[in-house]
Amino acid sequence: MSTPTDRIVRHSASERVNHWLVAILFFLAASGGLALFHPYFFPLTALLGGGTWTRILHPFIGVLLFLAFAVLAARLAGDNRLTASDLQWLRQAGDVINKREDKLPEAGRYNAGQKSLFWVMSGTLFLLLVSGIIFWQPWFAPYFSVEAIRVAVVVHGVAAFILMAGLVVHVYAAFWIKGSIQGMTRGTVSRAWVRKFHPAWHRQITRGE
């Protein structure tokens, strides 16, 4: 049974909890990371209780973030496989940012932008975990050479930069495409929203109904 104005479940309650856990951990990890990256951001150490607490907590938050993301990623990976039409979607980035959805290849549950971001997040978080362990004081850093640590800090910084830039896009896109945020707060989106932004997914759903 469906009425034209009914709402479609986009994310289950446990997916939402998982997502927001990742979001909170990301916010704390990113704040601490920025604080230790450039003195301009050093005041952000106040969020975690000062410089030394930031140094102590940041790696643990990072590991929790990785684990929370890994669980979310395992759940969503199936819907994030890139296809040939996704590549076409990405090539039409101009149509995307100018709201010409009708010209784009039909997106499934996630569009090519979301899928790309998913893989960027997966890759950078993995790099952040591995490189971060290499210079985690005082537990692991003493086991690595200073040369390895010098490479690791740069890898950590570059991966974090890509991830943060990606997150800016993620947050902005959610804000820009009206009706999206409810998909992650209430868990449902309107049928018209699905039809407009994820037509292939809509067909899939209606076939099932």
Added chain:
Amino acid sequence: MESQSLDITGQSATTTASPRQRRTPEIAKLIDVSKCIGCKACQVACMEWNDLRDDIGACAGVYDNPPDLSGASWTVMRYVEVEPEPGRLEWLIRKDGCMHCADPGCLMACPAPGAIVQYSNGIVDFHQENCIGCGYCITGCPFNIPRLSGKDGKAYKCTLCSGRVAVGLEPACIKACPTGALMFGTKEAMKRHAAERILDLNRRGFKKAGLYDPPGVNGTHVMYVLHHADRPSLYSGLPGEPRLGAWMEFWKGAAKPVASWLLGLTVFTGFLHYITVGPNEVEEDEETARSGEKS
């Protein structure tokens, strides 16, 4: 971490200029390896003056004791037997500790504002009350000097007795040296003295004797007179060409401002997009039109 009376010219994680109205003479410690007898009086004096007592360790089978620098051992003698030429055995002894670089890698790498400072006389000092214990100073140091203490998680190293120097005294190790292998004065005076010593060593057959004041870190305020200045690595791995290295220079150089600006720019681009293109909404009439189609 004393000597606020000294002028600070550089501070870690600080992007604006430090006070620099006054100029103090650049000082230097000169370690004449050829005169050192390895008595460790300097180590003892360092412990005494700085009131440090390292944990009692075990004999590692060599003279080096303690075997390495630590939070409570800011200078150690390193002993090595080498054959610079076949059949010629030499016992080289080097007092290891902070070199007080003119371009200090530790200070550049440190993310905590004011945890590492550089005085106008050339001394590089750690202010432990600002230290967060991240170990970046170790990553930045080309000489492998700073050590995190297991007791408090803070980084420590030789202060060049900044407190003594501030009131016109020489560092404690200099005071204790019985052979004159350790000298202290202005950097210029130490260079002059070193030149005389090098001439003497040359005359005595050490043709490659020379001063170790590496240009890769823009010179140091602890210098060595080496009998084999062409091969510093003979002296328990003293680096031949100490420098920050490309990774460190990128991370602590361009990466910091460029990445920060780009992140800000990304946010600003989103803002511009929103106020020009506008929100992407599901039109109300589209919804009713579609629902009309359907029913």
